[in-house]
Amino acid sequence: MRNLLFILGIIAFAILPGSCNFKKNESAFSEIPLDATWIRPHYSNLFLLATSHRDTFLILKDPSDTTKVLQSFCWGAGTQDFKWIKKIKSRNKIIFTTAVFAGMLESIQEEWRIIGLDKTDYETSPRTCLRIKEGKVSSVAKSGELNLEMVVRLQPDLLIGYYIEPKGKQNLLRAQTENCPVIFLQNFLENHPLGRAEWIKVFGYLTGKAQMANNQFDEIEEHYLSAAARVEEVKTMPSVLINAPFSGIWDIPAGQSYMATLIADAGGNYLWAAKNGTGRIPMDIEKVYTIGKDADIWINPGACRNLSCLQMLDSRLEKFTAFKKHQIYNSTKTLNAKGANAYWEYGVIRPDLVLLDLIKIMHPNKAEEHTSVFFEPLKSN
Amino acid sequence: MKLPYKNILPSILCISLIGIDLMWTRQTGMMAVQTIPDWFYDFRLPRVLAALFAGISLSVAGLALQSLFRNPLAGPFLTGITPGASFAIGILLLAFPAGISSPFWQQVGLTGAGMVGGIGVLLLQLLISRKTGGMFTLLLTGVLLSYLLGAGVEIMQNIAGAEQVRSFVMWGMGNFDRVQISQLYWFAPISILSFFWILLNRFKLNAWLPGEMYAQNAGVNAHQLKFSMIVVTGILAGATTAICGPIGFVGLAAPHLAKMLYRSNDHGTILLPTAIWGACLCLFADIVAHNLYTDLTLNVNAICAIIGAPVVLAVVLRNKIQ
Numbered sequence A: 001m002r003n004l005l006f007i008l009g010i011i012a013f014a015i016l017p018g019s020c021n022f023k024k025n026e027s028a029f030s031e032i033p034l035d036a037t038w039i040r041p042h043y044s045n046l047f048l049l050a051t052s053h054r055d056t057f058l059i060l061k062d063p064s065d066t067t068k069v070l071q072s073f074c075w076g077a078g079t080q081d082f083k084w085i086k087k088i089k090s091r092n093k094i095i096f097t098t099a100v101f102a103g104m105l106e107s108i109q110e111e112w113r114i115i116g117l118d119k120t121d122y123e124t125s126p127r128t129c130l131r132i133k134e135g136k137v138s139s140v141a142k143s144g145e146l147n148l149e150m151v152v153r154l155q156p157d158l159l160i161g162y163y164i165e166p167k168g169k170q171n172l173l174r175a176q177t178e179n180c181p182v183i184f185l186q187n188f189l190e191n192h193p194l195g196r197a198e199w200i201k202v203f204g205y206l207t208g209k210a211q212m213a214n215n216q217f218d219e220i221e222e223h224y225l226s227a228a229a230r231v232e233e234v235k236t237m238p239s240v241l242i243n244a245p246f247s248g249i250w251d252i253p254a255g256q257s258y259m260a261t262l263i264a265d266a267g268g269n270y271l272w273a274a275k276n277g278t279g280r281i282p283m284d285i286e287k288v289y290t291i292g293k294d295a296d297i298w299i300n301p302g303a304c305r306n307l308s309c310l311q312m313l314d315s316r317l318e319k320f321t322a323f324k325k326h327q328i329y330n331s332t333k334t335l336n337a338k339g340a341n342a343y344w345e346y347g348v349i350r351p352d353l354v355l356l357d358l359i360k361i362m363h364p365n366k367a368e369e370h371t372s373v374f375f376e377p378l379k380s381n
Numbered sequence B: 001m002k003l004p005y006k007n008i009l010p011s012i013l014c015i016s017l018i019g020i021d022l023m024w025t026r027q028t029g030m031m032a033v034q035t036i037p038d039w040f041y042d043f044r045l046p047r048v049l050a051a052l053f054a055g056i057s058l059s060v061a062g063l064a065l066q067s068l069f070r071n072p073l074a075g076p077f078l079t080g081i082t083p084g085a086s087f088a089i090g091i092l093l094l095a096f097p098a099g100i101s102s103p104f105w106q107q108v109g110l111t112g113a114g115m116v117g118g119i120g121v122l123l124l125q126l127l128i129s130r131k132t133g134g135m136f137t138l139l140l141t142g143v144l145l146s147y148l149l150g151a152g153v154e155i156m157q158n159i160a161g162a163e164q165v166r167s168f169v170m171w172g173m174g175n176f177d178r179v180q181i182s183q184l185y186w187f188a189p190i191s192i193l194s195f196f197w198i199l200l201n202r203f204k205l206n207a208w209l210p211g212e213m214y215a216q217n218a219g220v221n222a223h224q225l226k227f228s229m230i231v232v233t234g235i236l237a238g239a240t241t242a243i244c245g246p247i248g249f250v251g252l253a254a255p256h257l258a259k260m261l262y263r264s265n266d267h268g269t270i271l272l273p274t275a276i277w278g279a280c281l282c283l284f285a286d287i288v289a290h291n292l293y294t295d296l297t298l299n300v301n302a303i304c305a306i307i308g309a310p311v312v313l314a315v316v317l318r319n320k321i322q
Helices: A002-030 A099-107 A126-133 A148-154 A166-173 A193-197 A200-207 A210-230 A258-265 A285-292 A307-313 A315-319 A351-362 B004-023 B040-069 B081-095 B103-132 B135-159 B162-172 B181-200 B202-208 B212-217 B222-244 B250-262 B267-291 B300-321
Strands: A037-039 A047-051 A055-062 A065-076 A094-096 A114-117 A158-161 A182-184 A239-242 A249-253 A280-284 A297-299 A328-330
Touching (some): A099 A114, A166 A182, A193 A210, A210 A258, A239 A258, A285 A315, B004 B040, B004 B267, B040 B202, B040 B222, B081 B162, B181 B202, B202 B222
Parallel strands (some): A094 A158, A158 A182
Antiparallel strands (some): A037 A047, A047 A055, A249 A280
């Protein structure tokens, strides 16, 4: 009997946090004032903003279940304390664990707030690079591990990052203090490239540059939609293969991922468009070959910039039709000597340019005037 | 007298698993022999053969190590061969990525590093055991070296660039999909020749089991046996680790499965069943990894651990009870 009670106790402990989360989710919404104005993003599924006369509220949704709240924050002049919404006291000193968001801050001219970055070597935004050179931005991580000592030394007001697995989330949460909340921006799990770019609005509201951020996004949206309209009526849609295998395993973006949306909007036929999900599916090379061997175009084959690099990865890759026809393109045109690539930073903020690059590859006659910004064909050797 | 079904049943199981792994796909079911698709020879066949020979190599190496150390828990992982191979490959992938910038060097370099790392660890242990003596010290040295080399790999991962870390992490997720037919041209002969070499030395290994003194009295050159076993097991486990990544538990579990079935420690009796059970474990893990989900491919190393760990636990409990 005692054993049974012990087991029931363990089960109750395991279940309780989950039920608490559920209450928390409901309460975060219930604490936002009724007179608050909701700013609902057009493309993003993962954040909501609300403004009351004194405070701004940020609700971050759980990417695995968007009906749940991952985190909720507020900032502003209001003095009211909330039970479930975390108050951000100051927003002047920010640490990012990814360069993507640094680019967003720079685009609204607020890069002066950045005091720490995951890997300063991989930064590509010009003004932030200058600040790194001047010693105003420190590196706070190495090989994905957060340097807690450095974080404590820098005394940030905010730590903003992302996680792929629960271990990464716990690792970042170790840096959380009363004066430094950790915010998870999972924008890479958006299913629309404009959804990823729309997160600039979060930074706009966070830094008091909401109007500027909104205007920038509207402009990008307009460019994107007009680019997509160019290929709306194309009759032939080339089939598209993506990524490359590492040790026999091939990460394939799921059918609702932003990459799948980009390919569809560029007038391409993404071969795994029917696969549910916004993340990646690790597939073996055989499964990918059976579906993608006759793909017309192959994009983003890992870090390779030439065909012999692909052969070195796996000599069987030369059996793909796209390899034989030299129809492989990689987003390495903006790769610098240090290995940093603006595609992962500027490309997130400017999906319109990425889309035009892809249209140029798939339907060259529809983007004749466009000079490719990120993509280049793989060289023969 | 060996009961025939004890040999026949695992053989039938192994052949069936080879057939299923070769011809079955979750989406389409069993493919007809007349309509073998173009990808069969480039992708499926090398994968299945790699699973087969990796199973044989690891299990035979595991049996030889268990006999050499006279310890039922000795295996390529515990004795430090696999961590040694991983360390050497880690140096190559993380510290000298430019050194493997051609397909030839990638194959030769990784395999050579795996073998050198595996044999190096065992030789180091042998050197230490000469000073201290005793197989327990040897095994303890292996465990300590495993931790030391693991720490070395972690430090290298901290220092290396993101791309190198990614390639090493992916390599560390053992699977048979990465193996190409050209790699099997040398891997299969190594596996088969090593098997026969151990088979030829089965009487020496039997004499070694009661103790070094007993073996010497029986006319066995103990140093030669130790050295040659270390080289052969190092080559077997190192080469397997180099081309398939680390595959755990097979080297530990397969010999015990054979010993449990035959209730014997005679190498002439259990060597073949050990190889067959090793192959069965790897083939089964490969089938599960590829077919449990329609699209997703699981990590073979993890599947082997899930299957192998209960076997090892059963052995430990059985020995404890006895």
